[in-house]
Amino acid sequence: MAEAAGLYYETHGRADAPPLILSSGLGGSASYWAPNIPALAEHFHVIAYDHRGTGRSDRTLPETTSVEDMAGDVIALMDALGIERAHFIGHALGGAIGMELAIATTRLDSLIVINGWRELSPHTRRCFETRLALLRHAGVEAFLRAQPLFLFPPDWIAAHDDALKAELAHHLATFPGAATMEKRIAAVQAYSPHLLDLTAVAKVLAIATRDDFLVPHASALDVAAPIAWARTASFDWGGHACNVTDPDAFHRLVLPFLRS
Numbered sequence: 001m002a003e004a005a006g007l008y009y010e011t012h013g014r015a016d017a018p019p020l021i022l023s024s025g026l027g028g029s030a031s032y033w034a035p036n037i038p039a040l041a042e043h044f045h046v047i048a049y050d051h052r053g054t055g056r057s058d059r060t061l062p063e064t065t066s067v068e069d070m071a072g073d074v075i076a077l078m079d080a081l082g083i084e085r086a087h088f089i090g091h092a093l094g095g096a097i098g099m100e101l102a103i104a105t106t107r108l109d110s111l112i113v114i115n116g117w118r119e120l121s122p123h124t125r126r127c128f129e130t131r132l133a134l135l136r137h138a139g140v141e142a143f144l145r146a147q148p149l150f151l152f153p154p155d156w157i158a159a160h161d162d163a164l165k166a167e168l169a170h171h172l173a174t175f176p177g178a179a180t181m182e183k184r185i186a187a188v189q190a191y192s193p194h195l196l197d198l199t200a201v202a203k204v205l206a207i208a209t210r211d212d213f214l215v216p217h218a219s220a221l222d223v224a225a226p227i228a229w230a231r232t233a234s235f236d237w238g239g240h241a242c243n244v245t246d247p248d249a250f251h252r253l254v255l256p257f258l259r260s
Contacts (some may be wrong), residue, residue, distance in 0.1 A: 004080035007073060008056035013041030015101040019086040020044035020258070021074065023094030025241075026184060028054030028176070032091065035247040043259060044087065047144070049077060053180045060177075065183050067191040071100035078107065085109050087258055091243065092116055092215065093184070096191050098256070102198045103250070110203035112254055115212050115240050117219045118226075119192055127214050128185055135178055143181075144171045150214045153239040204230035205257050207250075209242045232258070 002009050010030055020040060024032035040046050050057040052073050052239035053065070054083030062069075074097060078086065087110045088228050095116030102108050117124065135143040148157050148164050153252060157164065175181075198204055204227050208220030217234065224230035233253055243250040 002079070003057075005076035005133055006052060006058035006074065007049050007077050009047055009077060009081075012037050012046040012048070013044055015045055015141065017031045017043065017045040020046050021078075021083075021086050022046060022048040023074065023088065023090040023097050024048075024051070025092035025094055026181075026188065028057075028093075028184070029174075030055065030151050032241075032244070034242050035251065039247070039251040039255070043255060047077075047081070047083075049074075051184075053102060053184065054176045055174060059176060059180070061180055061183055064186070066187050067096045067100050068104070070097045070187070071104060074101055075105065075107070082214050088112070089254065090114065090116065092240065093188055096188070099223070100191075102201045102204075103193060106200040108201045110204045110205075110258060111198065111201050112207065112257070113218045113220075113223050114207045114243055115209055115215045116206070117215055119219070119220055120189060121216050121219045124215055125189065126220065128189060130137075132182065132185060135181060140175055140178060141168075141172060144168060144175065147171075151239060151241040152213055152245055153237060156245045198227050198230075201256065203260070205254070206230060206232045207235070207242070207253070208232065209235045209238045209240065212240045212242075214240045 022033045030048035030050050033048050037046055049068060052058055053061040065153050085107050088098045088108050089112040091114045095113030098113060100109045102111050134146055153240045206221055206223035208217045210217050224232045
């Protein structure tokens with residue numbers, strides 16, 4: 001098990017290739033990127049990590065946590081691994097972490113945000129309030145059983161129902177605890193970068209999925225709105241976790257962008 005700065009991390013690909021950091025969403029796990037790592041590792045030195053408080057990382061969180069704190073963890077990980085600059089792909093909350101890194105530092109060569117946001121839409125706030133209500137009043141298992149509804153399209157869930165059922169026991173065993181999850185959701189709800197200054201990042205790509213149940217398509221595209229040179233891309237299908245449901249299309253999009 002590799003650990004630095006209190007964070008579990010894993011590396012893939014050649015050590016002399018350009019570094020690429022992957023940051024997942026609310027679940028916080030490096031394993032989220034399993035469908036993408038082989039393709040990305042052919043060209044990059046991939047670093048995937050578990051967010052603090054989740055997975056195999058330090059489970060201790062302060063009374064409150066913030067996206068700024070989570071970005072600070074990535075900076076500490078980069079320092080520990082001797083990485084001066086890196087490419088960065090973030091999904092949802094991971095995208096917010098990437099934006100904060102780009103605001104606070106000059107250490108990103110490129111930033112890809114998958115189904116992220118600058119401001120949470122009222123719809124997304126309702127979704128998080130619903131998830132909190134499930135966690136508080138129906139319990140952890142109900143919270144996790146509902147999770148695929150926010151991540152994947154209905155037809156994908158139907159086709160992968162057996163696999164999702166089989167994964168439930170693992171998710172129950174590795175769940176970080178209700179208190180930690182509430183703190184992470186609170187951090188998501190509180191984050192609102194007043195000045196999205198990404199001038200230190202040469203390349204920015206905002207990816208949006210039209211059938212994302214959690215984040216409206218327009219909200220995900222809005223990440224790029226204040227950045228004159230930013231690019232946007234839309235998938236018609238794939239849900240919130242489009243890099244998982246359609247990894248081939250995701251790789252066809254992001255690899256040329258990262259390598260350009």
